[in-house]
Amino acid sequence: MEKVEKSQIKKDNPKIKEKKRKYSGKKLLLAVDCIIFGFDEEGLKLLVIKRGFEPCMGRLSLMGGFVGETESSEDAAIRVLHELTGLEGIYMEQLHLFSNPARDPGARTSVMAYFALIDIKSYQSQMSADFQARWVPAEEVPKLIFDHNEMVEMAKERLRYKAALHPLLFELLPDKFTIPQLQILYEKLYDTKFDPGNFFKKIRSTGLLVRLKERDKLNSKKGAYFYKLDNEKYEEGFNTFLNFVYRPKFKNKVKKKTDKKENTDADKAVNRTPRKSA
Numbered sequence: 001m002e003k004v005e006k007s008q009i010k011k012d013n014p015k016i017k018e019k020k021r022k023y024s025g026k027k028l029l030l031a032v033d034c035i036i037f038g039f040d041e042e043g044l045k046l047l048v049i050k051r052g053f054e055p056c057m058g059r060l061s062l063m064g065g066f067v068g069e070t071e072s073s074e075d076a077a078i079r080v081l082h083e084l085t086g087l088e089g090i091y092m093e094q095l096h097l098f099s100n101p102a103r104d105p106g107a108r109t110s111v112m113a114y115f116a117l118i119d120i121k122s123y124q125s126q127m128s129a130d131f132q133a134r135w136v137p138a139e140e141v142p143k144l145i146f147d148h149n150e151m152v153e154m155a156k157e158r159l160r161y162k163a164a165l166h167p168l169l170f171e172l173l174p175d176k177f178t179i180p181q182l183q184i185l186y187e188k189l190y191d192t193k194f195d196p197g198n199f200f201k202k203i204r205s206t207g208l209l210v211r212l213k214e215r216d217k218l219n220s221k222k223g224a225y226f227y228k229l230d231n232e233k234y235e236e237g238f239n240t241f242l243n244f245v246y247r248p249k250f251k252n253k254v255k256k257k258t259d260k261k262e263n264t265d266a267d268k269a270v271n272r273t274p275r276k277s278a
């Protein structure tokens with residue numbers, strides 16, 4: 001925005017009276033918390049840590065931290081996530097600002113919560129041991145500190161809503177997955193059962209999947225085919241999963257994945273790097 005001199009503003013608005021900005025001067029801290037979802041054969045999971053310091057030492061908590069002096073809340077969330085998982089460029093979205101003045105007994109702290117989706121297996125080998133992290137079932141989350149359970153419930157609700165409109169659940173799967181695996185993921189998230197035939201038809205109609213030659217022989221004799229995501233279609237179709245509006249126009253147009261150096265606008269918006277091809 002063009003900077004206008006104060007004297008010019010006063011000249012143009014002779015009636016304007018300059019006032020002082022009002023703020024209490026009291027300290028208000030800003031933190032971030034990361035609600036990290038993962039998925040394996042047992043279902044949808046949440047990553048929690050055991051706190052190694054007061055307040056609430058020894059209790060289960062989401063992974064969080066204070067926003068540093070030179071950081072944005074996004075930077076802080078990316079840092080916190082990296083410290084715990086060693087992963088970068090994973091799907092993450094801002095959820096909500098939790099600002100109840102009494103939410104943290106230590107000090108008045110507002111917290112920007114983010115939720116992230118990761119494939120458990122790709123993360124396991126890099127997990128930092130410092131935080132005593134563990135996966136718990138997302139449908140039976142134990143008591144966490146402060147308002148962290150409330151954050152998890154809101155994140156699950158947001159995930160259900162978003163996953164009905166966008167194909168983001170693929171972020172939770174390995175690069176190579178089967179349709180029964182995908183179906184279990186949807187069933188767990190929505191706590192419902194789908195007819196396998198109808199589910200397959202629906203998924204196929206999205207045109208997002210590429211069938212591989214290989215089959216998964218571990219879970220059935222016949223073996224279910226492995227699929228991978230068509231990266232280009234995934235990015236093009238991220239906002240048109242329902243196909244109700246055919247490729248609607250957005251202000252920040254989603255770029256095709258032809259420029260390998262730069263992430264697409266969609267990638268930037270959701271903080272993810274394009275998935276690797278299987």
Ligand SMILES: O=P(O)(O)OC[C@H]1O[C@@H](O)[C@H](O)[C@@H]1O
Pocket residue numbers: 031032033055061062063064065066104109111146
């Ligand atoms: O106490 P630490 O974990 O350092 O600071 C961040 C935490 O403080 C709380 O308000 C937030 O919910 C976040 O979990």
